[in-house]
Amino acid sequence: MIHYLDNSATTPLCDAAKVKINKVIENYGNPSSLHELGVRAQTEIENARKTLLSVFLPAGARGSSEQIVFTSGGTEANNIALVGTATSKPRNNGKKIIVGETEHSSVYASAEHLRSLGYNVVYIPSPRGVWDMDKYIKELTPDTILVSAMLVNNEVGAVNDISAIARSAKEVNPDVTVHCDAVQGFMRLPSKLFSEADLVSVSAHKIGAPKGTGALYLSPNAIKRRAVSPVVYGGGQEHGLRSGTENVIGIAAFGAAVEYYKSNFAAFSKKFDELHSYATEKFSGLKTLGVVLNIPQSRIHANHILSVTVNGIRSETLLHFLSSEGVYVSSGSACSSNSNVKSRTLKSFGLSDDEADSTVRFSFGPQNEKDDIDAAAEAVIKAAKTLSRKR
Secondary structure (H helix, E strand, C coil): CCEECECCCCCCCCHHHHHHHHHHCCCCCCCCCCCHHHHHHHHHHHHHHHHHHHHHCCCCCCCCHHHEEEECCHHHHHHHHHHHHHCCCHHHCCCEEEEECCCCHHHHHHHHHHHHCCCEEEEECCHHHCCCHHHHHHHCCCCEEEEEEECECCCCCEECCHHHHHHHHHHHCCCCEEEEECCCCCCCCCHHHHCCCCEEEEEHHHCCCCCCCEEEEECHHHHHCCCCCCCCCCCCCHHHCCCCCCCHHHHHHHHHHHHHHHHCHHHHHHHHHHHHHHHHHHHHCCHHHCEEECCCCCCCECCCEEEEEECCCCHHHHHHHHHHCCEECECCCHHHCCCCCCCHHHHHHCCCHHHHCCEEEEECCCCCCHHHHHHHHHHHHHHHHHCCCCC
16 A cells, blocks of 8 residues: 655645646647637636636735746746846845755755856755844844745755844845745645745745646746846747747646645645544654654644654665655655755754754655655655664
8 A cells, every 4th residue: 555745845746636637638729829729729828827816916916927937946036036037137236145954955055056057046044944034134234135935945844034034124125036946835835935036936846746847936026126037948938038938738737736725834834734633643652763853943844744864774765665665755855855964944943964864754745644654654764673773
């Protein structure tokens, strides 16, 4: 039996997305074509755009189609947000960019690219998973053009106070652009938690839609200021910010998945709370086996992520063992699983190299039940008793 507890890496397709895919797949029209098949395809995109936009707007508010730009995923959305903002105006050259030390690799690598171009990039440490706000506020200067902070840390589930980060930045420079990577928090946490950001990145495959689709939200102020320039050039699709023929099937399914999560938001949130509490209790009882929970210090934390260190067993070894028992988890970010670099998140969190190298992540989805956690706990107990200990 499969016990899939790696939903922060990717999620199984939800039924709503499957239905939408089966419908849209019959329409092969290019959404830029002016004939009927093209118009139908474009209609699917616009319907999905309206659905996503409704998550970002207050109830009853009307937005603009320019506020949602569809991309190939969260990574591209993050690249557009950072590189597109930094290079949007000549006067931005060389100015200050503030980024979290534990950001996703797509943000971190984009920041490093901008550093190579001469921008002054500063990283804010995140002890116990959250931004050091004192250090952040000291780093804010009038020439700060961009601040990028993730809503939910993808490895430990810590939640940053995006409102406080945004307000502090705009007090120093009203024209600063604040970006939030909300890939791990979108449709999992209330949208009000990132409502004060100018740019927000989201991804389809984290909420039951296909891989290969994401989106970048732009606030009306960001659009008015023309705060972002394109990174990809071509046919001018997506209001000129993301050229290339749109992934109609993926975008339509993304919209369907968002509707599904909106309709079930309260029920899913309650379920994740119960699963997180149950898993916390289960694994807390395994201290004598060297099991330690990495609980964030944030005011709230994501209830679908639980980071667990099993001291004395390398995470790669543990992952293979759990997989052989039908339990599927990650050792942090799946996007960095092929890298030999130690986790920036876990080191910033306060773990030693050995502890970070013995840490796995359990993440829950709507399909999970308590028996999945029971199976995971039993497998961890078996691993702790049978696997060779590190020297």
